[in-house]
Amino acid sequence: MSMKYPFLDLKDVNLPYMEEMIEAATRVIRSGRYIGGEEVERFEHSLAELTSTRYAVGVSNGLDALRLILKSYVELGVMNAGDEVIVPANTYIASVLAISDAGLKPVLVDVDIRTMNIDTSLIEAAITSKTKAIMTVHLYGRVAWDETLADVARRHGLKVIEDCAQAIGARSTTAGLNGSVQAGSLGDAAAFSFYPTKNVGALGDAGAVVTNDETLARTVKALTNYGSDRRYHNIYCGYNCRLDPIQAAMLSVKLPHTDEENADRFARALAYSRTISRQDIVTPLLSRSVNDNVWHQYVIRVLDGKRDLLQQRLASAGVGTDIHYATPPHRQPCYAGLPHGPLPVTERLAEEILSLPIGPGTSVKDAAEIAEIINGIEL
Ligand SMILES: *Cc1c(COP(=O)(O)O)cnc(C)c1O
Numbered sequence: 001m002s003m004k005y006p007f008l009d010l011k012d013v014n015l016p017y018m019e020e021m022i023e024a025a026t027r028v029i030r031s032g033r034y035i036g037g038e039e040v041e042r043f044e045h046s047l048a049e050l051t052s053t054r055y056a057v058g059v060s061n062g063l064d065a066l067r068l069i070l071k072s073y074v075e076l077g078v079m080n081a082g083d084e085v086i087v088p089a090n091t092y093i094a095s096v097l098a099i100s101d102a103g104l105k106p107v108l109v110d111v112d113i114r115t116m117n118i119d120t121s122l123i124e125a126a127i128t129s130k131t132k133a134i135m136t137v138h139l140y141g142r143v144a145w146d147e148t149l150a151d152v153a154r155r156h157g158l159k160v161i162e163d164c165a166q167a168i169g170a171r172s173t174t175a176g177l178n179g180s181v182q183a184g185s186l187g188d189a190a191a192f193s194f195y196p197t198k199n200v201g202a203l204g205d206a207g208a209v210v211t212n213d214e215t216l217a218r219t220v221k222a223l224t225n226y227g228s229d230r231r232y233h234n235i236y237c238g239y240n241c242r243l244d245p246i247q248a249a250m251l252s253v254k255l256p257h258t259d260e261e262n263a264d265r266f267a268r269a270l271a272y273s274r275t276i277s278r279q280d281i282v283t284p285l286l287s288r289s290v291n292d293n294v295w296h297q298y299v300i301r302v303l304d305g306k307r308d309l310l311q312q313r314l315a316s317a318g319v320g321t322d323i324h325y326a327t328p329p330h331r332q333p334c335y336a337g338l339p340h341g342p343l344p345v346t347e348r349l350a351e352e353i354l355s356l357p358i359g360p361g362t363s364v365k366d367a368a369e370i371a372e373i374i375n376g377i378e379l
Helices: 010-031 038-050 062-075 093-101 147-156 214-224 245-275 307-316 344-352 364-376
Strands: 055-059 084-088 105-109 131-137 159-163 189-193 207-211 228-230 298-302 353-356
Touching: 010 245, 038 055, 038 207, 038 245, 055 062, 055 214, 062 093, 062 131, 062 159, 062 189, 062 207, 062 214, 084 093, 093 105, 093 131, 131 147, 147 159, 207 214, 214 228, 245 298, 245 364, 298 344, 307 353, 307 364, 344 353
Parallel strands: 084 105, 084 131, 131 159, 159 189
Antiparallel strands: 055 207, 189 207, 298 353
């Protein structure tokens, strides 16, 4: 169905950058360098700067970025098979897949109904003698970081890994473990995704790991390249998970515009929040500061079991919507055997959440119009 207000059209996302991207692509094609090299290094340098970290390693995608952090900790002996990693239950499945793929055990912790991010007051009770890390996920672009999380991590000597796939450019109102406030530098290591729909997207799959830990960065880098630390010398049984120079070149065009793109998203979010006014809809918590949410998604809660009906009515009115995510990881067939405690908030959110259009193809005016349509719908 063709929508008057599509949820997200990727052509709109790249339109403003088209000429620069074509120029950059041409440069790569003419260079004769199609793996590694200057384009990748330039992008890594810019990303390290943007995230206030010392090291950035370009990788194949966001899932691999998370996997490689955990696999590196295993190679370095920081973690061992069977160790536990705490992760929010309301997340994209990739966060959880990365943990189980590294031979570690995901321990799902429920989320806060207001932020939809990990409920940090529940973390301490989930810690056992096997717990080695907390993976905090800045879901929907909202930074999932507070004193409670930082304090628990410090007292128990846990690594903190940030899943920044949806949160490039976000900043915390609370300083991270080393005093920094940029998402990506709050914990010990962070993973980014540049999947085309993310706030900064490539023209295919791409991702990155950032950290201040030189040993970790070196290990991640080696693992992306068959586990080799120098040509034809393999210290690890590694992978081929590199970032392509053609994607790095595309990302170098777009990365400098991160803050502008995020500011536009915030303006659309404000238009929704100021206009939507219904007893049976809860709009997302507004940020304490402009940047502690970069609004990857604008997620409302539709009460009284009326979410699916609203989604249908909106589609009939020409408004595309999506659900992030209708089935949480612990309800997926692949995790049927995963032990977990009760996750009432995550389960409730799965029934109530609805994502409204907030990407570059949606203007502030569109958002206000969509909000009026929502106000006028009979449920
Ligand atoms: C997109 C995403 C990932 C995975 O990134 P890919 O590049 O698609 O592999 C991981 N975690 C979260 C929260 C995501 O949104």
